[in-house]
Amino acid sequence: MEKWPVLGRHPRAAEWLQIWTDLGRAPRTIDAYARGLGEYLLVCEREGIDPLTANRSQVALFVRELTTRPSSRGPNVVVLDSGSGLANATLQQRLVSVRLFYDFLIEEGVRESNPVGRGRYTPRGGFGAGGRGLVPRMVKLPWIPNDQQWRDVLDVFRGEPVRNRVMLALAYDAALRREELCALRTDDIDPGHRMLRIRAETTKTRRGRAVPYSAATGALLAEYLVHRATFSSARGPLFLSESRRNPGQPLTLWTWSKVVRRVALAADVPQFATHTLRHLCLTDLARMGWELHAIATFAGHRSTDSTMAYIHLSGRDLAAKLNAGMAQIHSWRVETLADGGESR
Template identity: 30%
Template sequence: MAKRVTKLQQLASAGPAVRSGRATATLCQEFLDYLRGECHLAANTISAYGNDMRRFVAWVDTRRLPDLTIQDLSGYVGTLQEEDLAPASISRNIVAVRTFYKFLQLEGVVTDNPAELIMTQKMWQRMPGVLTMRQVESFLNSPKRSDKFWQRDVAMLEVLYATGCRASEVCNLRVRDLSMAQKHLRCEGKGGKQRMVPLGGRAIASIKRYLEELRGDLAAKSPHPPEELFLSRSGRAIDRVQLWRLVKAYAKRVGIDEKISPHSLRHSFATHLLAGGADLRLVQEMLGHASIQTTQIYTHVEHSRLKKVHSQFHPRA
C-alpha cells in the first residue's frame, strides 16, 4: 500500500508532460489493482470496470484529472450517449468513474470529487423539459402590443427566465423587492428563505416599462394599494393558475410543446447557465436549492450544446 501511495503522489505532482493519458492509464491500473487486492471484487466485476476505465482513459486523453469539472464529466456522459450505449452500460460507466474518483481522493491525487454529481440513468429519465435558446427567444417575444396586458406579460416571462424563480415566487414578488440600480431582486423561497437573484438588462427594461405604463392603472382597481409587483386585471396579485395559463397560451402561440409550464423556464435557466460554464454551486444559490444534489439534475446537458459553447467562445476552436 505504501508503495502505491508514493507512486500515485508522484504522478499527481508530475509536470504536464507526465500528466497525460498515459499517466491516467497508470492511475486506472492502480485502481483496478486496488479493487482486486483490497476490495476483493469478483473477476467479472473487475473486467467490467476495466472496460469502463479504458473508455474513460481514451476520453481523458491529455486532460489533467485534477482539473476536470462536473461540466467536463457531463460531457463525457454525453459521449457515452452519442455512442448509443445501453442505459445499463452508461450507468455502470458512471459508477466506475465515481468509484475511481473516490480512490483518487483516498490516494491524495484529487481533493474534490466532481463525479459525485453526475446524474444516474434513472435521473435522466426524470430530466425536466428544457427549451432551446432559440425557443426561449421566440417564447419571450410572443406577447404582442395588441395583447391587453402585454407589458405585464413580457415582464413576467422575462423575470421567470432571467431569475429561475419558481412560479409562486414570481407571483409573490413585491415592488420593494426590486433593486433596479443594483440589478437584482429579493426572492422568498420555500420555508421563508430569502435570497438575492441577479436581473439582466432585458428583464429590468421590461419591468420599468410595465411599472411606467400599466401597473398604476391595474393597482387603481384594487380597494387597497397592492404590494405585489404583478397584478391581475382586478388589481390583485396575479396567482399561479393565471401565470400557468398565460405561459401555456404564449407557448401555443409560437408553436412550443404544450407541456411547457412556468417551471420549464426555471429548468431552462439552470441548464443554459451550466451549459455556458457557470459554477454549479452558484446556480444552486440562485435557484434556492437547499442541497446541491437537487441542482445536479441540470448538469447533464447535451454534448452538442457543450460543443457549441466551446466553438463559440474558445479562442482556438
C-alpha cells in the first residue's frame, strides 16, 4: 500500500489485497498483485473510469497502455517478445491482478461479469469458465545455453570465490530456484548421502522435496564449509554475505542475481540468468531419458504441464519419432527400388 497509495483511494481494492495478505500469500505475490491493480487504477483515474463498473472496452485502454509502454529498463532489456517495452509474461502478470479483483467483486455481488475475459463467471463453471484473454499468451520454450556458451560461463565462474562456485553447482545439480538456493540452511545438507532437503516454505509450490547433488559439488561444498567456518560458526543460513557492510548476514536473492548477471556479462552470454541453471538441468534430465513424472518430482512441479516444456526443449520424443518414422520410410524406399529392379 505504501508503494501504491492509489489503492488507499479505492476501498474495495484495499479490501481485496488485505484478504490475500490475511490468507498468507507470499510477500512477492502481494507486491505483484498490488502493482498490477495499482497501475490499472491509475489508468482508471486518468481516464475518468469507475473501476467498479468498467466494461471490456475500458479495460482495453489499460491493455493498450501496457502494450505501448516503453520498458523502464531501457537498453538493459535482454529479450523483447511483446512488440513493445514489456514482455508478454509481464503483460499477463499485470492482467492477472485485475482479473482476480473482478472475480472478487462478482463474488461480493458488486458485479455480474468479469470484463477481463478469462476468469468469467458462469453458474455452472464458476470462475474461469471459458472466455479468451485480452492479450494472446505466448508460450515460449525456456532458453538454455549451448555447449560453448556454457563453457564460457564456467570459465568466468572458475575465478569466483568458492561460495559463488558452489552456489552455481548446487543450482544446476538440484535444479534449484533462486529462492530455494538462497534459503538453504546448514541443517538442510546430508553430506553422507549427498542430499539436499528443500523445505516446503521456500518453494514456489509449497511442496518440500529431497534432491541429490554430485560428488564434484560435494567436494566444493566441503571446501566452502571450511571457508565459512573462518568467519561464522553459527548454524542457520548456509550462504552468508562476506561484504564489509553485511558480514555474516544471510545472502539475499538480489546479491546472487547480481553475481550471476556480472558473470553473464563477463562471459558475453547476457541471456544467462539465475533460472537458466534450473532450465538447463531439467532439459539435461529429459535428454538422458528420464520419465516425465520423475522430472516433475525432481523439479517440484505441481503439474506435469510445466515439465513438458523441458521434454519439448530436449527434442527427445520428437527425435525418437522421427528416427522411427525415417527408418520405416527408408525401408519402404529401398524395397520399392529392389522390386523395380526385379521387374525389369
